[in-house]
Amino acid sequence: LKTPLKQAATSQLVLTERQPDCQPLTTPPKPKETPPADPWTPTSNLKMLISAASPEIRSREQRRQLSDSSSEVLQTKHCLQEHLLGDEYEKSQPSRKEKSLGLLCHKFLARYPDYPSPSQKSYICLDEVTEELHVERRRIYDIVNVLESLHMVSRLARNRYVWHGRHNLPQTLQALKKVGEENKYIQQIQMIKKREYEHEFDPDGERNEEMASSFGSSEQSEMSFVELPGVEFRAASVNGRKYKSLRVMSQKFVMLFLVSTPQIVSLEVAAKILIGEDQLEDLDKSKFKTKIRRLYDIANVLSSLKLIKKVHVTEERGRKPAFKWTGPEVLPNTQDTKLEATSTTCAPPISESIPSKEQCSKALFPSKGKQNFTRHSSLIKLVKSIENDRRKIQSAPTSPVKISTSTYQSLPVFPNTIAQFPAITKHQLEGQSKTAEEMQMKCALSSSPEAVPKPEPSQQPALSQPLGVCPASHSSVSPVILPHPQSGVSYAICLHPSQAHTVTTYSPGFMLQPLPCANITGIKSNNSKVLNKITTEEGDTQRGPDEPTKSLAAEERPETKSETSSQRCLKRSQALPENNLIKRRKSDEESLDTSLTFFPSGYLIPLTHCTHGNKAECSNKEKAGVCSLQHTAYSSSITGVIPMPASELKTVNIPAFHITPLNIMLSPNSIAAAPVLSTSCLNSSSTSSAPNPSSSALNFMLQHIGLIPAGVQVAANPVLQHVPVSSQSENINHSSGSTNVQEGKVIEFTFYSPINESNFLFSLQPSAPKEPQEPQAVTENFFRTPGGPNTEPSISANSDGTQRTSQGTLYIPQRKLEVSED
């Protein structure tokens, strides 16, 4: 049937006729001026809270209110009909927007506290909700389902849900992130982007083999709902079956954000991935369309939760809808001690009978999957190894109980992040060259001089000992430091002067370098118009009427801190009228700010000589505030580490660099001054000896990332777009006067690797000193691989690239991406 025509479009007569039919639940036409049951006034908010606390009161009150409002509404309607005609009446009708799921969701959320006190459980009765909100039941399901996917509510029984609020959010997100990583979504995204890119040239020869191969290998059929220890999906065998599509979809969608590096996901990509996952076969259009529709539904409620916001990614192709994660950053591992006790976010403590890993894998790969290919087993294995690693680190072999936190506590800033590192490392390296693995292990993990490629199961991970990371005084940014076997120092990036061009080319990888206990110095370059960039303009996504109802002071990503605040009600009540004025100037040509700080979001390259200091020294420095976020110049503090001409540098607390047109340009001088990467690790590899530091580093990086197969060495003479790097960059340098990339923007680079024919994306986020949270995210990112398909056996297989690789051609498609508010 058809969607009923907008009432306004119909005649009065029709309207009159329809009235009797109007079910009480039908959205009553409410005059804009006086929303009948506006939950947005302080009073109503209070009522909400009260009623939420007491179902009895609520229903009683509601009953009364309902009758009131409904009759009121009817009257209003009649009145309007009588006095207003046509257009006028039409205007009084609730617009489509006013009936949006997002708005509805806001209303819904307004009914419950974000952080309900554990003592008073609030229940949700769908009937009540539907009545009070005057909506069709169906709509509530949409909302509840995604809330459920985040464990913000859980179903008790028919018609009944419990409200958990955001208490579980951290864990949920963490779990989702983990699963997302295990799913290798990053790779999938890259794959899709690559495909997209290819289609730009050859829009025809698409899918077929490509699709089959890429997805065939990248898919683990469906994945079931990710549960959380505390919030199981009891109360319904429905649990095991379908009927969770929206929930699962929602979770996957969220995973995509948590896993990808600029945390921006376009609907298109999301849809493709979600489709590709369960049915690689028909990628027909309708299916895609449907998926998109669902994603909008999900996105709407996620937006209401302020976990994401809508943005637009602009490519040469045009504007594509996308969403940006604005929710809390998620660290790889919980900091939450209580969760720690659980040992895993995937399974309940009672894990002996049901090992957590099994739970995880079970969730991920239901055995019923028709096509459980290699992926299946390999991933499970992966999960297993991760699990093992983590276990080793987290607790004594025998006791799954909480470990002597002392050890832990001694791990500063990001204990969890760090702890997780080995697992991630292994994860990432799996299927990759042993060489790389060795290096990685040695550099990052092993604390003993005799680095062991693969720590024996029994062997206590190096991490058990304090790594000399910056103490956690500042939860914010401090760079994470990884131990280095030989020197005990951490990593840093080194560039060889003579390889400046190389560096330039591959810089993205290199920039991802945090400096131990110190701030990193940005190297200045004069121009930085990045071809492949994404700009994000902050602003409120919430669409909708100009009623003060919807925008909840969402402008400056308050979510991060709002998370900690328990003043939800307050927040809710202080709705701010929203205006799209929150404009942010798009990159103007007259950029003034030449020096920008970006957060690398990719790799970590082990280095030595970064510090002469030892752990103690490091921590001292830390205490001294060196690691703090202050936007102070710390050049002096790091001079010892990386001597660079002050003039050339802009000191920042975080790894910083400047962007140039095609890539990040590091000033040769600066580079020259920079310490050279210790090749100790590299040399230890079975591969050919590293010609020179930069070369080694380059190869290391490429291998690590998966751009090139292990063992292959790339000549330090890559070409951009088939054009010599130098010239290319110069051209651009001159052409673009805008070095400035406004804060709040993200720069993204896409690399195309001819070796395995994939695009790789690197992104940089501008540092935001004011936002303590941001840095964390970044730091965390250092441990993450942007996605090296190479880690995947199936893919690396098709890399005949040895030869091409040797030619050192790095193909960087020129793409322009821009993210903007809508």
Add this chain to the structure above:
DNA sequence: ACGTCCCGCCAGGGG
């Protein structure tokens, strides 16, 4: 013209 997504049919399954 296209992005967004409301609306409600109707199948499936729980109680």
Add this chain to the structure above:
DNA sequence: CCCCTGGCGGGACGT
């Protein structure tokens, strides 16, 4: 069997 759930997609609305 009733009714809750929720997949699904037509086509309306917004820009």
